[in-house]
Amino acid sequence: MHEKLTCPTFDWYIENVPKIMIKNLFILLVSASCLFSCTQAKEKTSVKKPNIVLIMADDMGYECVSAYGSQEYNTPRLDKMAAEGVKFNHAYSQPLCTPTRVKIMTGKSNVCNYEYFGYLNPNQKTFGNLLQDAGYKTLIAGKWQLNGIYHDLRGNQDKSRPQHFGFDEYCLWQLTRNKQFGERFADPFIEQNGKEIRLNGDYGPDVFRNYIMNFIERNQDSSFFVYYPMVLVHDPFVPTPDSKAWQDSSRRYEKDTAYFADMVAYTDKIVGQLIDKLDELSLLENTLVIFTGDNGTHPSIYTTMADGGVFRGGKGNTIDAGNHVPFIAYWKGKAIGGKEIDDMIDFSDVLPTLLDAGNVPLQNFVTDGKSFLPALTDTSFQGNTYVYQHYNPRWGRWKEDSLHYIFNQEYKLYLNGQFYHTSQDSRENNPLTDQKLSGDEKAKKVALSKALQKNIEIVTNKKTTL
Numbered sequence: 001m002h003e004k005l006t007c008p009t010f011d012w013y014i015e016n017v018p019k020i021m022i023k024n025l026f027i028l029l030v031s032a033s034c035l036f037s038c039t040q041a042k043e044k045t046s047v048k049k050p051n052i053v054l055i056m057a058d059d060m061g062y063e064c065v066s067a068y069g070s071q072e073y074n075t076p077r078l079d080k081m082a083a084e085g086v087k088f089n090h091a092y093s094q095p096l097c098t099p100t101r102v103k104i105m106t107g108k109s110n111v112c113n114y115e116y117f118g119y120l121n122p123n124q125k126t127f128g129n130l131l132q133d134a135g136y137k138t139l140i141a142g143k144w145q146l147n148g149i150y151h152d153l154r155g156n157q158d159k160s161r162p163q164h165f166g167f168d169e170y171c172l173w174q175l176t177r178n179k180q181f182g183e184r185f186a187d188p189f190i191e192q193n194g195k196e197i198r199l200n201g202d203y204g205p206d207v208f209r210n211y212i213m214n215f216i217e218r219n220q221d222s223s224f225f226v227y228y229p230m231v232l233v234h235d236p237f238v239p240t241p242d243s244k245a246w247q248d249s250s251r252r253y254e255k256d257t258a259y260f261a262d263m264v265a266y267t268d269k270i271v272g273q274l275i276d277k278l279d280e281l282s283l284l285e286n287t288l289v290i291f292t293g294d295n296g297t298h299p300s301i302y303t304t305m306a307d308g309g310v311f312r313g314g315k316g317n318t319i320d321a322g323n324h325v326p327f328i329a330y331w332k333g334k335a336i337g338g339k340e341i342d343d344m345i346d347f348s349d350v351l352p353t354l355l356d357a358g359n360v361p362l363q364n365f366v367t368d369g370k371s372f373l374p375a376l377t378d379t380s381f382q383g384n385t386y387v388y389q390h391y392n393p394r395w396g397r398w399k400e401d402s403l404h405y406i407f408n409q410e411y412k413l414y415l416n417g418q419f420y421h422t423s424q425d426s427r428e429n430n431p432l433t434d435q436k437l438s439g440d441e442k443a444k445k446v447a448l449s450k451a452l453q454k455n456i457e458i459v460t461n462k463k464t465t466l
Contacts, residue, residue, distance in 0.1 A: 049135065049223035049358050050331075051287040053274065054350070056104070056227075057267055058097065058143060058234040059315055060293035062326045064264050069306045073264040077272030078291060081330045084337045085289075086376050090344040090409060091327030093295050096316050096393045100294040100347060101146060101229065105165070107351030107367035110390045111459040117395035119148040120165070122155065125365065127351045128166025128227065134360040137168055137224040139215045141208040143184070143231050144172040159194045169193055171211040173204060173231055184231040185238055186252035201249075203241050205232055209270050213277045220281050223358070230270075233263040235298055240266040260301055275330070284332040288357050290350075293325040318391055318403055320426040335376040343383025344409065345372050368459060386448070388455035406452040411441075413448040415456070 062068045066075045067082040068089075094100040098117045099110050105126040106113055113124055120126075132138045140162055148156040155161070162170040173184045175191040182189020188204035190197045192211070199207060212226055237259045239245040239252055245259075246252060271291055278284045297303070297313030305311050314321025327345065329335060348369030355362060356371035375381040385408060392402040404415040412422045419432045421441075437445065 051224050051226075051278075051283060052131070052136075052354055052357060053226045053278070053287060053289045054228065054354070055271060055274070055289070055291045056229045057232060057291070057293045057326075058230055059295060059298050059313075060233050060264070060267065060326065061295075061297040061311075061313055061315075061321060062091075062293070062324050063303045063305060063311045063313075063321075064233070064293075064297060065326045065328075067328075068326055070303055071306050072303045073261050073268075075264065075268040077268045077275070078326070078328065081271065081275070081289070081291065082328045084332075085328055085330030085335050086339045086341060088327040088329070088341045088345055088372075088375075090342060091292065091325055091346075092323050092344065092387050092389070093293065093325045093347050094389065095295050095314070095318055095322035095391060096395065097143075097294050098145065098395070099391065099393055104294075104347045104350050105227075107348050107365075107369050109348060109368045109388075109459040110392065111456075112368070114392065115394075116148060116151050116153065117393060118145050118150040119153055120146040122161065122164055124165075126165045127354050128162075128225070130166070130351075130355060130360060130365065131225045131358060132166040132168065134355075134358060135223060136358065137215075137219040137222045138166055138227075139169045139171075139212065139224070140167040140227045140229070141171040141212050141215075142229040143174060143234075144170075144229075145174040147176055149174070149176060149178050159191065167227070169215060171208055183236075183253070184234075185236075185240075186249075205230065205266065205270060206241070209273060212274060216277060216283070217281065220283060225354075225358075228274075229294070230267065232267045232270075233260060233297075235300075237263065242266060242269070257300055285334070287331070288354075289330045290328070291330075292327045296322040296324065314427075316393070316396070318389075318405060319428050320422060323389070329376055331376060336379065339376075339379075341372075341375050341381065341383065342409075343375075343381065344385070344387050345383050346387045346389070349384075386451055388452065388459075390459070404452065404456055406448050406455065408448070411444055411448060413445060413452060415452065419445050419448075 063070050064073055065078050067079045067087060094103055099114055102114050102120050103110060106124050113121060115121055128138050147161050157176045159176055171190060171192045173188060173190055177189060182198060184204045186203060187200050188202060188207060190207060212228060236255045237257050238255060239259055240262045243259060243262045245254055275289060278287050296315045298315050299313050301313040303311045316322060346369065348367060349372050352362060352367050352369050352371040353373050356373040372383055386406055388406045390404050406413055407422060410423045412420045420428045421432060
């Protein structure tokens with residue numbers, strides 16, 4: 001027989017229903033709390049990678065920044081960046097723009113992948129590709145000059161080449177058109193995400209800055225990488241919007257080295273504006289900002305230094321003035337403020353450093369550099385004791401040069417045997433002959449010679465495996 005079913009009494013409901021409701025409400029609140037916590041954790045995980053902003057001025061040697069001893073130019077924002085961040089006193093690019101751009105973007109010696117001036121072979125991968133693959137939103141703005149338009153190379157009219165190299169968006173000068181189509185400063189000719197834009201009354205550096213700011217604002221909730229190879233301070237040396245001559249539109253392409261100081265000041269101003277934008281969006285504590293230059297200053301520029309000496313630019317040449325560049329890293333709250341690094345770094349070190357900052361493993365990617373990220377936070381950091389370079393620009397009066405050389409902070413040795421005491425002869429006017437070398441100098445030359453041969457062997461072997 002079935003049990004007789006009885007309905008609960010009214011008193012039972014009064015006694016038990018509130019308990020059931022409270023229990024269910026508690027379960028509901030716990031579940032909601034867990035869901036909220038999981039959502040927060042997911043959001044934190046999605047934005048934990050730091051943002052990276054890499055700014056590279058065009059033709060700006062280290063002597064152009066006040067923090068490096070210049071008395072000629074006004075660079076308060078760069079000086080502040082150095083005072084609150086890390087200043088590298090011995091950072092070395094290649095002596096000319098394209099060799100540097102190929103090297104910094106790929107992390108490889110020019111022996112491995114430099115083929116033509118104004119060209120980066122599409123078979124290469126860049127820091128844009130690697131950071132994009134790791135989930136970064138990526139932008140390049142400023143000077144491109146890597147499609148091969150100077151030599152009419154295959155694919156030089158490909159407007160998607162920046163995207164091929166890992167950049168979601170671009171705003172560039174000299175992508176598929178040379179400067180005969182339009183210059184980079186007043187009334188610039190710009191290619192932006194597949195479209196050609198000719199602007200009247202605008203100033204190119206302002207256009208690039210505005211696009212970068214817009215990109216940062218649109219992607220502030222994501223991790224982003226901005227590569228800004230500036231068009232300043234390359235010649236022609238012309239007025240900026242802060243120059244008095246700019247007010248007369250007919251003078252905006254008036255060439256005079258006297259405007260170089262205005263161009264340096266405008267570079268400094270733009271760097272400050274980008275940092276202010278990051279600060280406005282509360283992104284500075286999660287953003288690594290790096291400022292540097294692609295090679296030395298134009299040889300027509302003479303700069304008065306704090307020690308009273310006059311420094312002549314050395315762009316294109318393998319002397320110290322040709323590839324000794326400013327290099328400042330700023331990361332609010334993480335980098336040691338006011339720190340100066342006297343160890344040497346080379347532009348092949350930039351790619352592994354950016355990946356290190358973004359917690360992105362190199363995996364099977366081959367690079368000739370090593371990360372200097374620990375220099376920002378570790379007081380015991382030790383960088384390179386020497387720098388090896390190969391320089392064969394295939395351009396202008398340097399077209400036939402093919403130089404292998406190695407240097408430390410005292411001496412420099414070329415593969416052909418030329419040896420210089422560069423700490424006393426920075427312009428390499430007086431080669432040291434073996435007959436006049438002291439015993440100590442002979443030992444140092446032998447050590448550099450061994451290191452040079454070892455590096456040539458290493459990069460040559462890497463080249464054959466790429």
